[in-house]
Amino acid sequence: MTTDIVVSAPGKVILHGEHSVVYGKVAVASSLNLRCFVHAAISKDGDVTLDLPDVNICRKWSVASLENNLLPRLELCHDSHGHPSPPTEKSLHRLKQFAEIDTEESESRHLAIISFLYLYCYIGQRSKEQSGLPPIHVRMISQLPVGAGLGSSAAFSVCLAAVLLQLTGQATPSVHPEEQGDSNSAKGAVWKWSLDDLLLINKWAFLGEKIIHGHPSGIDNSVSTLGGAIRFQNKQITTVEKMPSIKILLTNTNVPRSTKTLVAYVKNKHDKFPEVMGPVLQAMEGLAERSIKVYGHMFDRPDKWQGYSQLEELIDINQQLLNTIGVGHSSLDRVVKLTARQALHSKLTGAGGGGCAYTLLRPDTPDEKIQAACKDLEEAGFDCWVTNVGAVGVYYHSNPDSDASLPERLLE
Amino acid sequence: MTTDIVVSAPGKVILHGEHSVVYGKVAVASSLNLRCFVHAAISKDGDVTLDLPDVNICRKWSVASLENNLLPRLELCHDSHGHPSPPTEKSLHRLKQFAEIDTEESESRHLAIISFLYLYCYIGQRSKEQSGLPPIHVRMISQLPVGAGLGSSAAFSVCLAAVLLQLTGQATPSVHPEEQGDSNSAKGAVWKWSLDDLLLINKWAFLGEKIIHGHPSGIDNSVSTLGGAIRFQNKQITTVEKMPSIKILLTNTNVPRSTKTLVAYVKNKHDKFPEVMGPVLQAMEGLAERSIKVYGHMFDRPDKWQGYSQLEELIDINQQLLNTIGVGHSSLDRVVKLTARQALHSKLTGAGGGGCAYTLLRPDTPDEKIQAACKDLEEAGFDCWVTNVGAVGVYYHSNPDSDASLPERLLE
Structure with a gap:
């Protein structure tokens, strides 16, 4: 033993x-x-x-x-x-x-x-x-x-x-x-x-x-x-076969949020405006599916740059869609703005209304930029970590x- | 004669x-x-x-x-x-x-x-x-x-x-x-x-x-x-039979924009991410159709308050959707923020990327609030008018x- x-x-x-x-x-x-x-x-x-x-x-x-x-x-x-x-x-x-x-x-x-x-x-x-x-x-x-x-x-x-x-x-x-x-x-x-x-x-x-x-x-x-x-999807979990390792900056806004309240908020909006919220949720699904394709391309190809550009756009769009359904928060806007100063792209992750966000880092993002972003984020009272996903x-x-x-x- | x-x-x-x-x-x-x-x-x-x-x-x-x-x-x-x-x-x-x-x-x-x-x-x-x-x-x-x-x-x-x-x-x-x-x-x-x-x-x-x-x-x-x-729709113009007169605050950010460039920008995003942008445009259509229904209810009923609440939500959602497709602008964010101080709801109107925005005013929105919003907007370098649509x-x-x-x- x-x-x-x-x-x-x-x-x-x-x-x-x-x-x-x-x-x-x-x-x-x-x-x-x-x-x-x-x-x-x-x-x-x-x-x-x-x-x-x-x-x-x-x-x-x-x-x-x-x-x-x-x-x-x-x-x-x-x-x-x-x-x-x-x-x-x-x-x-x-x-x-x-x-x-x-x-x-x-x-x-x-x-x-x-x-x-x-x-x-x-x-x-x-x-x-x-x-x-x-x-x-x-x-x-x-x-x-x-x-x-x-x-x-x-x-x-x-x-x-x-x-x-x-x-x-x-x-x-x-x-x-x-x-x-x-x-x-x-x-x-x-x-x-x-x-x-x-x-x-x-x-x-x-x-x-x-x-x-x-x-x-x-x-x-x-x-x-x-x-x-x-x-x-629908409680079914399947592995994404081709997932590259991607460097990110993870930020915890330390703003407490209640997942239950946020989910109820979205449900209320969905009940009230199904003809609007239905397609918005559909856009989120299209976006998630598309990201999986992009990860696959990045995994297969040594030339990942195009993939990174696409992920940046998807991150921006997803963040705006999450704002659209009302789960954004001023602290998350702050993360987006502070990282955008370094031309970096961020979105909330999880329930929103505070909580965490991630920022995509390219393999060639200069360390000084990352450090500058971290400094700004920490000065705003947030915690952040340079780590990777996948x-x-x-x-x-x-x-x-x-x-x-x-x-x-x-x-x- | x-x-x-x-x-x-x-x-x-x-x-x-x-x-x-x-x-x-x-x-x-x-x-x-x-x-x-x-x-x-x-x-x-x-x-x-x-x-x-x-x-x-x-x-x-x-x-x-x-x-x-x-x-x-x-x-x-x-x-x-x-x-x-x-x-x-x-x-x-x-x-x-x-x-x-x-x-x-x-x-x-x-x-x-x-x-x-x-x-x-x-x-x-x-x-x-x-x-x-x-x-x-x-x-x-x-x-x-x-x-x-x-x-x-x-x-x-x-x-x-x-x-x-x-x-x-x-x-x-x-x-x-x-x-x-x-x-x-x-x-x-x-x-x-x-x-x-x-x-x-x-x-x-x-x-x-x-x-x-x-x-x-x-x-x-x-x-x-x-x-x-x-x-x-598709070059067909039909009259909205029941359109109430609605008081608004119209703001011109005076930021010049090129409709052609903005339309091309959206087209590029749509070409690149049809599975995302398609549903987003669909959400905008659902929203436009819904607004027509709300106008109809407001026209018919003396009790318009519920209609105003719904219009406010639709304005917020529409503004976020327009941000999602990338036609927002910091000047428009500013209008949204400054009017939100008075609990008012605004969206861009037209091509975006600057240009104009409108802010919904309820019949009982106090004059002081409207004046305070105008003051803030003018101090930001914008022109604004209290007027009405419909x-x-x-x-x-x-x-x-x-x-x-x-x-x-x-x-x-």
Whole structure:
């Protein structure tokens, strides 16, 4: 059994199609190379520890207590396809009781504890390596802001599923030639799981997401597991086969927004003016489909410049369409304006009304321009990151001690 | 024969559907109660005078010279329906020669002289009142800015056709009950022509427009003649039966724009992204059709408030859609922002890229708000007018000496 495991999984951004996706239109989401890192090790003290320093959570249980007081009291169900089901009402109640979490608690960081316990017990008791639950120490460090619509909880669930399945011998990574789109990986090779293993990881991660989010779409965990980009329509997720790695500037306006309120706002406009909003949503779908074609061309061809020009135009148009349906915000206008000073093109990503935006960067965009944009954005009170989309999904860091991509605090 | 005639005709604004109309979609244009006034009188000196002080033009010819040197040399043609045709190449050349205008001249104010001479000769020689051309003095004063896309030349052509037809006994106005939508008319009654006469005026005005503009759509002269609003699609003009009079603030950003360049810009985007731009144009059509329905409800019902709310939303959406197709401009964003300070809603009208915008005013919008908006707009270097759309078309001012709506300089 591997005793020291480091995995990472990316966040996600919606590239095109937010809001119209609610009306059955195509959306494209992509991995975001701001990653969640999980370090798991067999613990020497025989306890199980969940250490989430980013959200101020550190919990410890003895394996004995988990085996005697929690595991026997959980109903571990599966559906007719043999897929694990989320905890029953009764199990959820017992998980919360065991973790001393209020039964009405809905904060993600607390639900993450429940998610961990459930996945740990469920996956652990299926171990192929040992009988009984393993004593492990799990520490998570994330580059993703929490609650910003960037899939931070999905990336955590994916990492958790990966380390638990690997620790228990149910999924084993192997070395792959370095994939395009992963500027952060150790040079030369990436350790990844087989597609079957990835689908298994994704299945468990989705379960984790359900515990934290209730009714997730499955986009976040799928993108985080598989990397690259996915096309999403009517709850059907398909992989975008040819997704290049694209450098972006991601900006968090830090303006809080309510996805529910924004979705309701658009619905109201759609109910009121169907003859106008219907075609607008159709335009968004056309735009999302077109972007997929452009990504394909950029993936195939070494000459990507035309692709970048087209993506810039699509980004501008999409941003205006999102303004048209009323989910813009003065903070997002600000991002557009400040980045336009450097001739860069930005759009909101996610629900809008604040939240995040991304700015396309060309491979030859001078660093000074990027730095100037970041400076302006930070002075406006926004956070920003230079990162990339279309990055590799969950992967195994085979050589953590010499891996410069890992956050310093991870191996503490 | 009436010897002293004053008529006025309104300008026009496109309410919804600019640009999409180029793609065969519905547009709605309405009369704009900034008017062109023409005073025509039988001249005592026996000369024919065209006095356009707004554009610094004053020309005088003797009737004898017109009868002997111009009229016999003009080919006055009509088409197979008996409708008058624009001047032949040869006639145009002779008109310019006679008026001492360079043959390559394309400036509207000079072409207005040609238009006058052609209409004067053509209509004059058909006189039912006298043989020979009448000695007349024509003076025009306009409230419409020239070259701002507000139909100033059409309003002039309409007035010209109306006075010439009236002077020569070919169209005679009669008194009508005061029409809704004409806050500027003398109280109690409006002198107008019968529908047949109006259609005759419109036909000749269209001819005048053709001389000034080459290939006009016919929207401007139709709206100016008939007043109210028209629906325009694929060169077909139909009257919007129920058009209320609506108060607006009209702003001229004074930013010059080239309609041709903007239309080409949209075409380029449409060629490049048909799957996006097609639905966007469709949304604009849906919006134009919807606005016509809303006008109808507002016309029928004394309770107009819901209509105003809907128009405000449609104005906002339309403005964003126009931004989406790339015909916005920072000056127009400025108008939107400055009027939004007073909770007012604005959109560009016409080609965009500068030019004009209109702002909806509710009947109960406090004067202070309107004045505050005007102040801000003027400080930004824009011109603005409080006026109304859906106003009465061309009409005869039966009592010019006591008509307060007439510009002071008109009767000089």
